Structures are given as structure tokens and as C-alpha cells.
Amino acid sequence: MKTFFQYNWLIRERWYGWCEDVPPEELLRKRTGGVGGILETLFHIVDVEWSWIRVLQGQPDFQESFDRFNTLEKVRQLDKEFHAEVEAFVNAWDDRMETRLVPVEQRDGSIAAFAWGEIMRHVIAHEIHHIGQLSVWSRELGRQPVSANLIRNGLILPETN
Amino acid sequence: MKTFFQYNWLIRERWYGWCEDVPPEELLRKRTGGVGGILETLFHIVDVEWSWIRVLQGQPDFQESFDRFNTLEKVRQLDKEFHAEVEAFVNAWDDRMETRLVPVEQRDGSIAAFAWGEIMRHVIAHEIHHIGQLSVWSRELGRQPVSANLIRNGLILPETN
Numbered sequence: 001m002k003t004f005f006q007y008n009w010l011i012r013e014r015w016y017g018w019c020e021d022v023p024p025e026e027l028l029r030k031r032t033g034g035v036g037g038i039l040e041t042l043f044h045i046v047d048v049e050w051s052w053i054r055v056l057q058g059q060p061d062f063q064e065s066f067d068r069f070n071t072l073e074k075v076r077q078l079d080k081e082f083h084a085e086v087e088a089f090v091n092a093w094d095d096r097m098e099t100r101l102v103p104v105e106q107r108d109g110s111i112a113a114f115a116w117g118e119i120m121r122h123v124i125a126h127e128i129h130h131i132g133q134l135s136v137w138s139r140e141l142g143r144q145p146v147s148a149n150l151i152r153n154g155l156i157l158p159e160t161n
Numbered sequence: 162m163k164t165f166f167q168y169n170w171l172i173r174e175r176w177y178g179w180c181e182d183v184p185p186e187e188l189l190r191k192r193t194g195g196v197g198g199i200l201e202t203l204f205h206i207v208d209v210e211w212s213w214i215r216v217l218q219g220q221p222d223f224q225e226s227f228d229r230f231n232t233l234e235k236v237r238q239l240d241k242e243f244h245a246e247v248e249a250f251v252n253a254w255d256d257r258m259e260t261r262l263v264p265v266e267q268r269d270g271s272i273a274a275f276a277w278g279e280i281m282r283h284v285i286a287h288e289i290h291h292i293g294q295l296s297v298w299s300r301e302l303g304r305q306p307v308s309a310n311l312i313r314n315g316l317i318l319p320e321t322n
Contacts, residue, residue, distance in 0.1 A: 033296055100320065101320055130293060135195065157276060
């Protein structure tokens with residue numbers, strides 16, 4: 001579980017670096033698919049990751065709109081603010097939490113029951129999926145996307161004996 | 162680990178279903194980003210998943226080109242042929258394999274050492290990333306993509322007591 005979060009944080013940080021070389025209007029431009037833009041996608045990833053971690057902790061989640069975070073600096077700052085809490089939660093993860101029940105109110109007012117392990121994997125897959133969308137938009141801009149490779153980042157070291 | 166593979170297989174199967182309603186020329190059309198097309202992406206996902214599982218088992222991997230598998234039926238058939246072996250490997254996964262070393266020859270002839278757990282997560286992230294690309298191309302075609310949600314598929318059931 002932790003490895004995937006570490007992977008996502010690493011790749012996200014590289015996308016922030018990628019954004020530094022792209023004109024702000026391109027980061028904000030409406031695009032086809034996903035949530036409709038590069039910077040808004042990064043904001044959405046940060047928002048969704050933190051919101052689910054808040055839900056698992058029984059805390060109120062994030063209700064802000066992208067309009068208030070529409071620069072690279074603001075998204076990075078927001079990410080930084082949320083990260084300590086997210087990281088602490090991920091680092092404290094243990095396998096006995098996998099099937100713990102979390103009740104989540106649905107749009108129609110009903111309550112759905114999820115397993116904590118299901119939510120955590122949902123958060124992981126959510127980010128990787130949206131990063132895939134960024135990679136297409138990056139090529140549309142004529143730019144090389146950040147590599148999505150999980151290997152070659154030293155995330156798990158092999159035994160050498 | 163198994164949950165993510167199950168998720169990927171489920172979503173992939175839904176994308177095959179999605180493909181059934183799309184004209185073959187759109188499935189083959191060259192697109193911006195990724196490996197450059199919808200059906201070739203699905204072929205690539207199947208190829209890469211199986212190839213890495215073969216590498217972990219010390220077996221020769223797949224060296225075919227997409228040209229021989231350029232219909233939905235052929236990709237599905239190939240997937241079916243590979244799936245039994247992939248699924249058996251995934252189902253036999255146990256945590257003691259996480260840091261087991263696998264040597265992999267690089268393009269320059271050198272040997273890199275990876276951990277099995279790193280390779281497995283690489284395969285998982287690889288598919289989710291490419292599916293994210295399909296979702297953009299789907300919207301470009303004016304079609305609703307397959308949902309990427311991991312929750313609401315009953316992949317992990319919460320404890321109810």
C-alpha cells in the first residue's frame with residue numbers, strides 16, 4: 001500500500017516540475033476528458049486523496065472549488081498542507097485495517113458501506129488514472145510527459161543474498 | 162496485490178465491451194499520446210502484463226507485434242490465452258516474494274536488479290495509466306468512458322460486525 005502512495009507522490013512532484021515549464025494559460029486551458037484541464041487535474045488528485053483519508057478518519061473533508069487554487073503555486077501549497085496528514089495516515093497503515101467498514105453517505109442520502117482497503121486502493125488508482133490523462137494532454141502540447149514507470153525509482157529494494 | 166489485478170481485469174473486460182460499439186477504424190486510428198491507438202493500447206497492456214509475469218518466472222516473454230493482433234477479437238483471444246498463467250501467478254502471490262530479486266537485461270546489455278514486488282506494482286500502475294489515456298480518447302470520440310472507480314465493484318467486502 002505504502003509503495004503505491006510513495007509512487008504517486010513522486011510522480012505528482014515530477015508533474016509539478018513539468019508544469020513549471022508550461023505557460024499558465026496552457027495549465028488552465030479546458031481539455032477533452034477527465035476533469036478538463038492539467039492544473040485542475042492535479043488539484044483534483046490532491047483534493048480526492050485528502051478527502052478520502054479524512055473520510056476514513058471520520059473527519060469533515062475538503063469542499064473548496066478549483067477557482068480558489070488556480071495557480072501551480074496554490075495547488076502545490078495546498079498539497080503541502082494536506083500531505084503531512086495523508087502521509088501519517090498511510091505510514092500508520094496496517095493490514096488489519098483492510099476490511100474495516102466505513103459508512104459513506106451517497107448523493108441520494110443513502111449510506112454505502114466500504115472497506116478501508118478498498119478506499120485506499122481507490123485513491124491510488126484514481127491518481128494513476130488521471131496522470132494517464134495528463135500524459136495525453138502533454139503530447140498534445142508537443143511535450144514529453146513525466147514517465148509513469150514505477151520501476152527504476154528504488155521504491156522496493158531487492159534482496160541481494 | 163490481488164485486488165488491483167482483479168480491478169484491472171474487470172476494467173479491461175469493460176473496455177473490450179466498450180470497443181464492441183466503436184467502429185474498427187476508430188479502434189485502430191492513430192491518436193496522440195501513449196502507444197498511439199485504442200486497440201493497440203489494450204494489446205500493449207495484455208503484452209506487458211504477461212511479459213513481466215514471464216520474466217518473474219524466468220520464462221521467455223512475448224515478442225509479437227500488434228500487426229498480427231489488430232482486431233478486437235484477436236486481442237481478446239490473446240488475452241484469454243495469457244490470462245490463465247497470469248491469474249495463477251497472481252493468486253499464488255505471497256508477501257515473502259516482495260523483495261525477491263529478478264535480474265533483467267537492459268537495452269544496453271547491462272543487468273538491472275528489481276524486486277518482485279516492484280515489478281508487480283509496475284504492471285498494475287502500467288495498466289491503470291494506459292486506461293487513463295483511453296478515457297481521454299473516448300471523450301474525443303464523444304463517448305462515455307468506462308468508469309475507473311475501484312469502489313462499488315465489491316472487490317473487498319467490509320466486516321459487518
